[in-house]
Amino acid sequence: MTTINVGLLGLGTVGSGVAKIMIEEADLLSQKLGHNLRLAKVCVRNLSSRRNFSPPTEILTTEPGEVVGQPDIPVVVELMGGLEPARTLVLQALSAGQHVVTANKALLAVHGREIFQKAAETGREIKFEAAVAGAIPVIRILKEGLTANRIQSVFGILNGTTNHILTRMTKDAMTFQAALAEAQQSGYAEADPTNDVEGFDAAHKLVLLTALSYGVLPQVSDFHVEGVTRLEPEDFTAAAEFGYVIKLLAVSTLDQADGRLEIRLHPTMLPAKSLMAGVNGVMNAVMIRGHASGDIFLSGAGAGMMPTASAVMGDIIETSRDLRAGSAPQVPALGWKNLQSWSVKPQQEIRLSYFLRFTVIDKPGVLSAISGILGRHDISIAQAIQKSFEPARGGVTLIILTHKAREMDLQAALAEAEKLDALTAPTRLIRVENQI
Numbered sequence: 035m036t037t038i039n040v041g042l043l044g045l046g047t048v049g050s051g052v053a054k055i056m057i058e059e060a061d062l063l064s065q066k067l068g069h070n071l072r073l074a075k076v077c078v079r080n081l082s083s084r085r086n087f088s089p090p091t092e093i094l095t096t097e098p099g100e101v102v103g104q105p106d107i108p109v110v111v112e113l114m115g116g117l118e119p120a121r122t123l124v125l126q127a128l129s130a131g132q133h134v135v136t137a138n139k140a141l142l143a144v145h146g147r148e149i150f151q152k153a154a155e156t157g158r159e160i161k162f163e164a165a166v167a168g169a170i171p172v173i174r175i176l177k178e179g180l181t182a183n184r185i186q187s188v189f190g191i192l193n194g195t196t197n198h199i200l201t202r203m204t205k206d207a208m209t210f211q212a213a214l215a216e217a218q219q220s221g222y223a224e225a226d227p228t229n230d231v232e233g234f235d236a237a238h239k240l241v242l243l244t245a246l247s248y249g250v251l252p253q254v255s256d257f258h259v260e261g262v263t264r265l266e267p268e269d270f271t272a273a274a275e276f277g278y279v280i281k282l283l284a285v286s287t288l289d290q291a292d293g294r295l296e297i298r299l300h301p302t303m304l305p306a307k308s309l310m311a312g313v314n315g316v317m318n319a320v321m322i323r324g325h326a327s328g329d330i331f332l333s334g335a336g337a338g339m340m341p342t343a344s345a346v347m348g349d350i351i352e353t354s355r356d357l358r359a360g361s362a363p364q365v366p367a368l369g370w371k372n373l374q375s376w377s378v379k380p381q382q383e384i385r386l387s388y389f390l391r392f393t394v395i396d397k398p399g400v401l402s403a404i405s406g407i408l409g410r411h412d413i414s415i416a417q418a419i420q421k422s423f424e425p426a427r428g429g430v431t432l433i434i435l436t437h438k439a440r441e442m443d444l445q446a447a448l449a450e451a452e453k454l455d456a457l458t459a460p461t462r463l464i465r466v467e468n469q470i
């Protein structure tokens with residue numbers, strides 16, 4: 035039986051899972067594939083680190099050159115994380131004629147253009163199923179099952195840490211700080227959670243989903259990214275009263291009218307009855323709207339040793355099958371060679387409905403002053419609720435749900451409203467998504 039050698043760069047959370055499957059499931063994989071997959075070499079930083087799974091010590095090395103550039107290792111799996119040396123090693127592997135599998139969304143979101151072009155030039159694969167939504171095979175579905183579709187929209191809950199925090203805030207009325215501390219204690223959030231809670235991790239995944247859906251590789255700086263750190267328990271209570279749930283939603287959608295892309299990642303109110311609203315805890319979900327397929331909804335584990343390893347193994351297996359069959363790499367066929375240059379609509383021009391939470395002094399005329407300002411800026415009110423006096427906030431809460439309006443107009447109205455003496459605290463704004 036043919037044997038295909040695989041080299042790993044990294045043996046941390048994900049690398050250990052991949053090594054465990056490759057070694058413990060070797061016989062099953064051989065039966066299913068009709069060829070052997072052999073873990074030939076594993077590069078780590080420190081040979082004596084504690085690991086979730088330890089392969090035979092003779093295949094461990096601290097020298098990346100024992101994996102990258104080795105003619106007898108046709109498949110290199112990059113699971114180190116970070117930008118360097120991952121970027122250099124991936125480029126070297128492609129140049130040396132090796133196929134690459136990676137789970138590194140940050141690397142592809144930042145250096146994707148260079149890496150995909152190198153793959154196209156050298157005719158080698160760069161596969162990255164595990165980089166978006168962990169175990170969910172969303173990239174394969176976009177690349178294969180939905181190829182015949184013009185993708186109209188992609189929506190995603192792409193970060194398990196923040197979804198876990200928002201779930202606790204929704205169901206148990208916790209503050210953000212308390213929910214974060216609990217997530218850190220349970221191992222669902224890192225000691226430095228910035229990348230997750232400020233939205234950067236999900237934004238990197240949104241870049242990749244956009245690239246696969248529209249052939250455009252945006253930069254994170256091209257679109258609005260807002261994390262979950264400023265959400266308060268009152269937002270969740272009010273959302274429930276209006277029939278909504280708050281999620282950190284990634285959106286990439288093609289505006290049919292002007293042909294521009296609308297890409298954004300921010301806390302979003304979703305109808306409580308929607309499938310996305312029911313995605314709780316560390317789960318991820320992606321909804322794809324194709325012109326022919328209609329809506330496809332996928333949900334599953336977004337991270338973790340074995341779920342992520344499952345996605346990486348899918349890529350290794352597909353690459354090994356292509357190697358045996360001698361078929362052409364799939365990524366260049368997606369248009370990576372000539373990435374399209376559709377423009378991304380500035381957030382200021384996007385039209386959405388908004389949830390606004392004002393804290394105001396309790397006296398007549400305040401509601402009409404605020405609604406007057408909104409009206410002058412072309413923003414019409416769909417619903418308004420005024421709460422009773424809250425001593426802790428030094429005022430009453432006034433909640434307004436708007437019809438669709440331009441973000442530019444809304445920001446101008448809020449800036450004008452902030453000048454009113456009647457406002458006793460900064461106004462909270464959460465965007466609303468009803469098309470899901």
Ligand SMILES: NC(=O)c1ccc[n+]([C@@H]2O[C@H](COP(=O)([O-])OP(=O)(O)OC[C@H]3O[C@@H](n4cnc5c(N)ncnc54)[C@H](OP(=O)(O)O)[C@@H]3O)[C@@H](O)[C@H]2O)c1
Nearest residue numbers: 044045046047048078079080083113114115137138337338
């Ligand atoms: N963790 C998840 O659930 C998850 C989910 C989806 C995607 N990912 C992505 O998967 C990748 C790996 O994540 P992870 O959580 O498995 O990371 P990790 O636990 O920190 O493991 C990183 C591994 O890379 C090795 N390494 C780092 N720098 C190295 C260097 N310069 N030379 C040699 N080896 C080096 C480390 O060696 P030592 O062990 O010797 O320190 C370690 O084995 C990242 O890109 C991440 O974004 C992770």
